[in-house]
Amino acid sequence: MTNVTILGAGAMGCLYGAAFHRAGWNVLLVDVNQEQIDAINTNGLEVDTRAGVEHLPIKAVQPAAADGTADLVVLFTKTFQTDRALEGIAHHIGPETYILSLQNGLGNDESVARHVERERVLVGVSMLPSDLIGPGRIRSHGEGSSKLYPAFTTDDSFATQVVDALNTGGLPATLDPDIAAAIWSKAIFNAAMNPLCTLTRRTPGFLGAHEESQAIIRDVVLEGVAAANANGVPIQPEPILELTEMSAKDHADHEPSMLQDIKAGRRTEVDAIDGAIVRAARKAGLTAPATEFLWRMVKLEEAKL
Incomplete structure:
Protein backbone atom coordinates (compact mmCIF):
# COMPACT_ATOMS: atom_id res chain seq x y z
CA MET A 1 0.00 0.00 0.00
CA ASP A 178 3.48 21.35 -20.35
CA ILE A 179 3.04 21.83 -16.61
CA ALA A 180 4.93 25.15 -16.58
CA ALA A 181 2.20 26.69 -18.73
CA ALA A 182 -0.49 25.27 -16.44
CA ILE A 183 1.26 26.69 -13.35
CA TRP A 184 1.67 30.11 -14.93
CA SER A 185 -1.95 30.10 -16.09
CA LYS A 186 -3.24 29.31 -12.61
CA ALA A 187 -0.95 31.93 -11.04
CA ILE A 188 -2.35 34.53 -13.44
CA PHE A 189 -5.91 33.43 -12.70
CA ASN A 190 -5.22 33.71 -8.97
CA ALA A 191 -3.44 37.05 -9.42
CA ALA A 192 -6.64 38.47 -10.88
CA MET A 193 -9.35 36.80 -8.81
CA ASN A 194 -7.89 36.37 -5.33
CA PRO A 195 -6.82 39.96 -4.57
CA LEU A 196 -10.06 41.37 -5.94
CA CYS A 197 -12.09 39.03 -3.75
CA THR A 198 -9.85 39.94 -0.82
CA LEU A 199 -10.04 43.70 -1.31
CA THR A 200 -13.81 43.76 -1.91
CA ARG A 201 -14.50 41.07 0.73
CA ARG A 202 -16.65 39.35 -1.88
CA THR A 203 -16.63 36.03 -3.77
CA PRO A 204 -16.19 35.37 -7.54
CA GLY A 205 -19.89 35.74 -8.27
CA PHE A 206 -19.66 39.41 -7.24
CA LEU A 207 -16.67 40.00 -9.51
CA GLY A 208 -18.46 38.48 -12.46
CA ALA A 209 -21.41 40.81 -12.02
CA HIS A 210 -19.57 44.12 -12.33
CA GLU A 211 -17.85 45.81 -15.27
CA GLU A 212 -15.24 47.38 -13.00
CA SER A 213 -13.93 44.07 -11.71
CA GLN A 214 -14.12 42.47 -15.15
CA ALA A 215 -11.94 45.25 -16.60
CA ILE A 216 -9.32 44.80 -13.88
CA ILE A 217 -9.35 41.02 -14.33
CA ARG A 218 -8.69 41.43 -18.04
CA ASP A 219 -5.79 43.84 -17.44
CA VAL A 220 -4.16 41.49 -14.93
CA VAL A 221 -4.57 38.49 -17.21
CA LEU A 222 -3.02 40.30 -20.17
CA GLU A 223 -0.09 41.50 -18.04
CA GLY A 224 0.51 38.00 -16.68
CA VAL A 225 0.39 36.38 -20.11
CA ALA A 226 2.90 38.93 -21.42
CA ALA A 227 5.22 38.16 -18.51
CA ALA A 228 4.92 34.41 -19.06
CA ASN A 229 5.61 34.69 -22.79
CA ALA A 230 8.60 36.96 -22.16
CA ASN A 231 10.00 34.36 -19.75
CA GLY A 232 9.77 31.53 -22.26
CA VAL A 233 6.39 30.07 -21.28
CA PRO A 234 4.03 30.48 -24.25
CA ILE A 235 0.39 30.81 -23.19
CA GLN A 236 -2.68 32.65 -24.44
CA PRO A 237 -5.05 34.87 -22.44
CA GLU A 238 -8.37 33.48 -23.70
CA PRO A 239 -8.41 30.22 -21.67
CA ILE A 240 -7.56 32.12 -18.48
CA LEU A 241 -10.26 34.71 -19.11
CA GLU A 242 -12.75 31.89 -19.74
CA LEU A 243 -11.70 30.32 -16.46
CA THR A 244 -12.39 33.55 -14.58
CA GLU A 245 -15.87 33.59 -16.11
CA MET A 246 -16.44 29.96 -15.15
CA SER A 247 -15.30 30.70 -11.60
CA ALA A 248 -17.80 33.54 -11.31
CA LYS A 249 -20.59 31.12 -12.26
CA ASP A 250 -19.62 27.68 -10.88
CA HIS A 251 -17.68 28.87 -7.82
CA ALA A 252 -19.75 31.99 -7.23
CA ASP A 253 -19.82 31.64 -3.43
CA HIS A 254 -16.36 30.16 -2.90
CA GLU A 255 -14.02 32.21 -0.71
CA PRO A 256 -10.48 32.03 -2.14
CA SER A 257 -7.72 31.28 0.32
CA MET A 258 -6.37 34.84 0.18
CA LEU A 259 -9.70 36.22 1.37
CA GLN A 260 -9.93 33.53 4.04
CA ASP A 261 -6.44 34.45 5.25
CA ILE A 262 -7.14 38.17 5.57
CA LYS A 263 -10.45 37.52 7.35
CA ALA A 264 -8.62 35.21 9.78
CA GLY A 265 -5.81 37.70 10.37
CA ARG A 266 -3.17 35.64 8.56
CA ARG A 267 -0.45 36.48 6.07
CA THR A 268 -1.42 35.77 2.45
CA GLU A 269 0.45 34.27 -0.50
CA VAL A 270 0.20 37.45 -2.59
CA ASP A 271 4.01 37.72 -2.79
CA ALA A 272 4.22 34.33 -4.53
CA ILE A 273 1.33 35.14 -6.87
CA ASP A 274 1.00 38.81 -7.88
CA GLY A 275 4.44 39.67 -6.56
CA ALA A 276 6.08 36.84 -8.47
CA ILE A 277 4.39 37.90 -11.72
CA VAL A 278 5.50 41.51 -11.23
CA ARG A 279 9.08 40.39 -10.59
CA ALA A 280 9.03 38.11 -13.66
CA ALA A 281 7.72 41.00 -15.77
CA ARG A 282 10.48 43.30 -14.56
CA LYS A 283 13.08 40.61 -15.28
CA ALA A 284 11.93 40.64 -18.89
CA GLY A 285 11.88 44.44 -19.11
CA LEU A 286 8.09 44.71 -18.84
CA THR A 287 5.74 46.40 -16.41
CA ALA A 288 2.54 45.02 -14.87
CA PRO A 289 0.83 48.03 -13.29
CA ALA A 290 -2.59 46.50 -12.58
CA THR A 291 -1.03 43.40 -11.04
CA GLU A 292 1.39 45.49 -9.00
CA PHE A 293 -1.43 47.69 -7.71
CA LEU A 294 -3.36 44.65 -6.44
CA TRP A 295 -0.15 43.26 -4.91
CA ARG A 296 0.58 46.48 -3.02
CA MET A 297 -3.03 46.85 -1.86
CA VAL A 298 -3.12 43.34 -0.40
CA LYS A 299 0.23 44.03 1.32
CA LEU A 300 -1.42 47.08 2.91
CA GLU A 301 -4.24 44.80 4.11
CA GLU A 302 -1.60 42.55 5.67
CA ALA A 303 0.03 45.56 7.32
CA LYS A 304 -3.25 46.29 9.11
CA LEU A 305 -3.33 42.87 10.78
Whole structure:
Protein backbone atom coordinates (compact mmCIF):
# COMPACT_ATOMS: atom_id res chain seq x y z
CA MET A 1 0.00 0.00 0.00
CA THR A 2 1.33 3.43 -0.92
CA ASN A 3 1.91 5.78 2.01
CA VAL A 4 0.88 9.35 1.22
CA THR A 5 1.31 12.21 3.65
CA ILE A 6 -0.69 15.41 3.19
CA LEU A 7 1.39 18.25 4.61
CA GLY A 8 -1.07 21.01 5.41
CA ALA A 9 -4.46 19.55 6.37
CA GLY A 10 -6.60 22.54 5.52
CA ALA A 11 -9.47 22.67 3.06
CA MET A 12 -7.45 21.58 0.01
CA GLY A 13 -5.21 19.12 1.83
CA CYS A 14 -8.20 17.33 3.31
CA LEU A 15 -9.95 17.22 -0.08
CA TYR A 16 -6.97 15.45 -1.63
CA GLY A 17 -6.40 13.27 1.41
CA ALA A 18 -9.98 12.05 1.07
CA ALA A 19 -9.39 11.16 -2.60
CA PHE A 20 -6.26 9.14 -1.85
CA HIS A 21 -8.11 7.40 1.00
CA ARG A 22 -10.94 6.39 -1.35
CA ALA A 23 -8.33 5.03 -3.75
CA GLY A 24 -6.98 2.71 -1.07
CA TRP A 25 -3.76 4.57 -0.25
CA ASN A 26 -2.61 4.87 3.35
CA VAL A 27 -3.19 8.55 4.15
CA LEU A 28 -1.65 10.59 6.95
CA LEU A 29 -2.77 14.19 7.48
CA VAL A 30 -0.08 16.41 9.02
CA ASP A 31 -0.83 19.86 10.40
CA VAL A 32 0.08 22.18 13.27
CA ASN A 33 -3.53 23.02 14.15
CA GLN A 34 -4.28 20.80 17.13
CA GLU A 35 -8.01 21.54 17.04
CA GLN A 36 -8.16 20.32 13.45
CA ILE A 37 -6.14 17.21 14.31
CA ASP A 38 -8.31 16.35 17.31
CA ALA A 39 -11.56 16.79 15.36
CA ILE A 40 -10.38 14.50 12.55
CA ASN A 41 -9.12 11.82 14.92
CA THR A 42 -12.26 11.93 17.06
CA ASN A 43 -15.00 12.17 14.43
CA GLY A 44 -13.29 11.28 11.16
CA LEU A 45 -12.78 13.74 8.33
CA GLU A 46 -16.13 15.13 7.21
CA VAL A 47 -16.24 15.74 3.45
CA ASP A 48 -19.32 17.41 2.01
CA THR A 49 -19.55 17.19 -1.80
CA ARG A 50 -22.39 17.16 -4.31
CA ALA A 51 -22.35 13.37 -3.94
CA GLY A 52 -23.20 13.63 -0.24
CA VAL A 53 -21.48 13.77 3.13
CA GLU A 54 -18.78 11.27 4.15
CA HIS A 55 -16.96 10.66 7.42
CA LEU A 56 -13.58 9.15 6.61
CA PRO A 57 -11.34 7.47 9.20
CA ILE A 58 -8.05 9.20 8.37
CA LYS A 59 -5.27 9.71 10.92
CA ALA A 60 -4.04 13.24 11.65
CA VAL A 61 -0.90 14.22 13.57
CA GLN A 62 1.49 17.03 14.35
CA PRO A 63 4.67 17.04 12.20
CA ALA A 64 6.90 15.55 14.90
CA ALA A 65 4.53 12.58 15.25
CA ALA A 66 4.66 11.58 11.56
CA ASP A 67 6.10 8.07 11.76
CA GLY A 68 7.59 5.77 9.14
CA THR A 69 8.61 6.97 5.69
CA ALA A 70 6.27 8.52 3.14
CA ASP A 71 6.21 7.32 -0.45
CA LEU A 72 4.61 10.62 -1.41
CA VAL A 73 4.28 13.95 0.38
CA VAL A 74 1.63 16.26 -1.04
CA LEU A 75 2.48 19.82 -0.07
CA PHE A 76 -0.40 22.18 0.68
CA THR A 77 1.25 24.60 3.09
CA LYS A 78 1.56 28.28 2.29
CA THR A 79 4.44 29.03 -0.06
CA PHE A 80 6.33 31.02 2.56
CA GLN A 81 6.11 28.04 4.95
CA THR A 82 7.60 25.44 2.57
CA ASP A 83 11.09 25.17 4.05
CA ARG A 84 9.94 25.12 7.67
CA ALA A 85 7.18 22.62 6.93
CA LEU A 86 9.43 20.17 5.09
CA GLU A 87 12.17 20.52 7.70
CA GLY A 88 9.53 19.62 10.30
CA ILE A 89 8.97 16.21 8.68
CA ALA A 90 12.54 15.61 7.48
CA HIS A 91 12.58 12.38 9.53
CA HIS A 92 9.57 11.21 7.50
CA ILE A 93 11.19 11.82 4.08
CA GLY A 94 13.39 9.05 2.75
CA PRO A 95 15.63 8.72 -0.33
CA GLU A 96 12.70 7.23 -2.29
CA THR A 97 10.11 9.82 -1.24
CA TYR A 98 8.44 11.97 -3.89
CA ILE A 99 7.11 15.43 -3.06
CA LEU A 100 4.20 16.91 -5.00
CA SER A 101 3.61 20.65 -4.68
CA LEU A 102 0.07 21.75 -5.46
CA GLN A 103 0.72 25.14 -3.91
CA ASN A 104 -0.21 28.48 -5.37
CA GLY A 105 2.17 30.78 -7.16
CA LEU A 106 5.47 30.45 -9.00
CA GLY A 107 8.81 28.91 -8.00
CA ASN A 108 7.59 26.02 -5.87
CA ASP A 109 9.63 23.47 -7.86
CA GLU A 110 12.94 25.00 -6.80
CA SER A 111 11.77 25.35 -3.20
CA VAL A 112 10.92 21.64 -2.98
CA ALA A 113 14.18 20.66 -4.70
CA ARG A 114 16.04 21.90 -1.64
CA HIS A 115 14.62 18.92 0.28
CA VAL A 116 14.64 15.96 -2.15
CA GLU A 117 16.48 14.98 -5.32
CA ARG A 118 15.23 16.90 -8.34
CA GLU A 119 13.94 13.75 -10.06
CA ARG A 120 11.57 13.25 -7.13
CA VAL A 121 9.92 16.65 -7.39
CA LEU A 122 6.39 16.72 -8.84
CA VAL A 123 4.46 19.93 -9.41
CA GLY A 124 0.90 20.62 -10.36
CA VAL A 125 -2.15 22.80 -10.21
CA SER A 126 -5.59 22.26 -8.76
CA MET A 127 -8.66 24.10 -9.97
CA LEU A 128 -10.97 22.48 -7.42
CA PRO A 129 -12.82 24.50 -4.78
CA SER A 130 -12.73 23.50 -1.13
CA ASP A 131 -13.75 25.34 2.01
CA LEU A 132 -12.98 24.55 5.64
CA ILE A 133 -16.35 24.93 7.37
CA GLY A 134 -15.24 23.85 10.84
CA PRO A 135 -12.64 21.72 12.60
CA GLY A 136 -12.35 18.46 10.65
CA ARG A 137 -15.07 19.51 8.16
CA ILE A 138 -14.70 20.58 4.52
CA ARG A 139 -17.12 21.36 1.71
CA SER A 140 -16.45 21.14 -2.05
CA HIS A 141 -19.46 21.87 -4.25
CA GLY A 142 -17.87 22.89 -7.55
CA GLU A 143 -16.34 21.33 -10.62
CA GLY A 144 -12.63 21.31 -11.38
CA SER A 145 -9.59 19.16 -12.01
CA SER A 146 -5.87 18.77 -11.38
CA LYS A 147 -2.82 18.66 -13.62
CA LEU A 148 0.60 17.43 -12.54
CA TYR A 149 3.95 16.30 -13.91
CA PRO A 150 7.58 15.84 -12.81
CA ALA A 151 9.22 19.22 -12.45
CA PHE A 152 12.66 18.39 -13.79
CA THR A 153 12.46 15.04 -15.65
CA THR A 154 10.24 13.27 -18.19
CA ASP A 155 9.96 10.02 -16.20
CA ASP A 156 6.26 10.11 -15.37
CA SER A 157 5.89 6.56 -14.00
CA PHE A 158 5.19 7.58 -10.41
CA ALA A 159 3.24 10.66 -11.45
CA THR A 160 0.98 8.31 -13.43
CA GLN A 161 0.24 6.35 -10.25
CA VAL A 162 -0.68 9.58 -8.47
CA VAL A 163 -3.03 10.63 -11.28
CA ASP A 164 -4.66 7.20 -11.34
CA ALA A 165 -5.24 7.31 -7.57
CA LEU A 166 -6.80 10.77 -7.70
CA ASN A 167 -9.14 9.73 -10.51
CA THR A 168 -10.09 6.56 -8.64
CA GLY A 169 -10.73 8.67 -5.55
CA GLY A 170 -13.08 10.99 -7.36
CA LEU A 171 -10.86 13.98 -8.17
CA PRO A 172 -10.30 14.38 -11.94
CA ALA A 173 -6.58 14.55 -12.73
CA THR A 174 -4.32 14.37 -15.78
CA LEU A 175 -0.62 14.30 -16.61
CA ASP A 176 0.49 17.49 -18.34
CA PRO A 177 3.99 17.61 -19.84
CA ASP A 178 3.48 21.35 -20.35
CA ILE A 179 3.04 21.83 -16.61
CA ALA A 180 4.93 25.15 -16.58
CA ALA A 181 2.20 26.69 -18.73
CA ALA A 182 -0.49 25.27 -16.44
CA ILE A 183 1.26 26.69 -13.35
CA TRP A 184 1.67 30.11 -14.93
CA SER A 185 -1.95 30.10 -16.09
CA LYS A 186 -3.24 29.31 -12.61
CA ALA A 187 -0.95 31.93 -11.04
CA ILE A 188 -2.35 34.53 -13.44
CA PHE A 189 -5.91 33.43 -12.70
CA ASN A 190 -5.22 33.71 -8.97
CA ALA A 191 -3.44 37.05 -9.42
CA ALA A 192 -6.64 38.47 -10.88
CA MET A 193 -9.35 36.80 -8.81
CA ASN A 194 -7.89 36.37 -5.33
CA PRO A 195 -6.82 39.96 -4.57
CA LEU A 196 -10.06 41.37 -5.94
CA CYS A 197 -12.09 39.03 -3.75
CA THR A 198 -9.85 39.94 -0.82
CA LEU A 199 -10.04 43.70 -1.31
CA THR A 200 -13.81 43.76 -1.91
CA ARG A 201 -14.50 41.07 0.73
CA ARG A 202 -16.65 39.35 -1.88
CA THR A 203 -16.63 36.03 -3.77
CA PRO A 204 -16.19 35.37 -7.54
CA GLY A 205 -19.89 35.74 -8.27
CA PHE A 206 -19.66 39.41 -7.24
CA LEU A 207 -16.67 40.00 -9.51
CA GLY A 208 -18.46 38.48 -12.46
CA ALA A 209 -21.41 40.81 -12.02
CA HIS A 210 -19.57 44.12 -12.33
CA GLU A 211 -17.85 45.81 -15.27
CA GLU A 212 -15.24 47.38 -13.00
CA SER A 213 -13.93 44.07 -11.71
CA GLN A 214 -14.12 42.47 -15.15
CA ALA A 215 -11.94 45.25 -16.60
CA ILE A 216 -9.32 44.80 -13.88
CA ILE A 217 -9.35 41.02 -14.33
CA ARG A 218 -8.69 41.43 -18.04
CA ASP A 219 -5.79 43.84 -17.44
CA VAL A 220 -4.16 41.49 -14.93
CA VAL A 221 -4.57 38.49 -17.21
CA LEU A 222 -3.02 40.30 -20.17
CA GLU A 223 -0.09 41.50 -18.04
CA GLY A 224 0.51 38.00 -16.68
CA VAL A 225 0.39 36.38 -20.11
CA ALA A 226 2.90 38.93 -21.42
CA ALA A 227 5.22 38.16 -18.51
CA ALA A 228 4.92 34.41 -19.06
CA ASN A 229 5.61 34.69 -22.79
CA ALA A 230 8.60 36.96 -22.16
CA ASN A 231 10.00 34.36 -19.75
CA GLY A 232 9.77 31.53 -22.26
CA VAL A 233 6.39 30.07 -21.28
CA PRO A 234 4.03 30.48 -24.25
CA ILE A 235 0.39 30.81 -23.19
CA GLN A 236 -2.68 32.65 -24.44
CA PRO A 237 -5.05 34.87 -22.44
CA GLU A 238 -8.37 33.48 -23.70
CA PRO A 239 -8.41 30.22 -21.67
CA ILE A 240 -7.56 32.12 -18.48
CA LEU A 241 -10.26 34.71 -19.11
CA GLU A 242 -12.75 31.89 -19.74
CA LEU A 243 -11.70 30.32 -16.46
CA THR A 244 -12.39 33.55 -14.58
CA GLU A 245 -15.87 33.59 -16.11
CA MET A 246 -16.44 29.96 -15.15
CA SER A 247 -15.30 30.70 -11.60
CA ALA A 248 -17.80 33.54 -11.31
CA LYS A 249 -20.59 31.12 -12.26
CA ASP A 250 -19.62 27.68 -10.88
CA HIS A 251 -17.68 28.87 -7.82
CA ALA A 252 -19.75 31.99 -7.23
CA ASP A 253 -19.82 31.64 -3.43
CA HIS A 254 -16.36 30.16 -2.90
CA GLU A 255 -14.02 32.21 -0.71
CA PRO A 256 -10.48 32.03 -2.14
CA SER A 257 -7.72 31.28 0.32
CA MET A 258 -6.37 34.84 0.18
CA LEU A 259 -9.70 36.22 1.37
CA GLN A 260 -9.93 33.53 4.04
CA ASP A 261 -6.44 34.45 5.25
CA ILE A 262 -7.14 38.17 5.57
CA LYS A 263 -10.45 37.52 7.35
CA ALA A 264 -8.62 35.21 9.78
CA GLY A 265 -5.81 37.70 10.37
CA ARG A 266 -3.17 35.64 8.56
CA ARG A 267 -0.45 36.48 6.07
CA THR A 268 -1.42 35.77 2.45
CA GLU A 269 0.45 34.27 -0.50
CA VAL A 270 0.20 37.45 -2.59
CA ASP A 271 4.01 37.72 -2.79
CA ALA A 272 4.22 34.33 -4.53
CA ILE A 273 1.33 35.14 -6.87
CA ASP A 274 1.00 38.81 -7.88
CA GLY A 275 4.44 39.67 -6.56
CA ALA A 276 6.08 36.84 -8.47
CA ILE A 277 4.39 37.90 -11.72
CA VAL A 278 5.50 41.51 -11.23
CA ARG A 279 9.08 40.39 -10.59
CA ALA A 280 9.03 38.11 -13.66
CA ALA A 281 7.72 41.00 -15.77
CA ARG A 282 10.48 43.30 -14.56
CA LYS A 283 13.08 40.61 -15.28
CA ALA A 284 11.93 40.64 -18.89
CA GLY A 285 11.88 44.44 -19.11
CA LEU A 286 8.09 44.71 -18.84
CA THR A 287 5.74 46.40 -16.41
CA ALA A 288 2.54 45.02 -14.87
CA PRO A 289 0.83 48.03 -13.29
CA ALA A 290 -2.59 46.50 -12.58
CA THR A 291 -1.03 43.40 -11.04
CA GLU A 292 1.39 45.49 -9.00
CA PHE A 293 -1.43 47.69 -7.71
CA LEU A 294 -3.36 44.65 -6.44
CA TRP A 295 -0.15 43.26 -4.91
CA ARG A 296 0.58 46.48 -3.02
CA MET A 297 -3.03 46.85 -1.86
CA VAL A 298 -3.12 43.34 -0.40
CA LYS A 299 0.23 44.03 1.32
CA LEU A 300 -1.42 47.08 2.91
CA GLU A 301 -4.24 44.80 4.11
CA GLU A 302 -1.60 42.55 5.67
CA ALA A 303 0.03 45.56 7.32
CA LYS A 304 -3.25 46.29 9.11
CA LEU A 305 -3.33 42.87 10.78
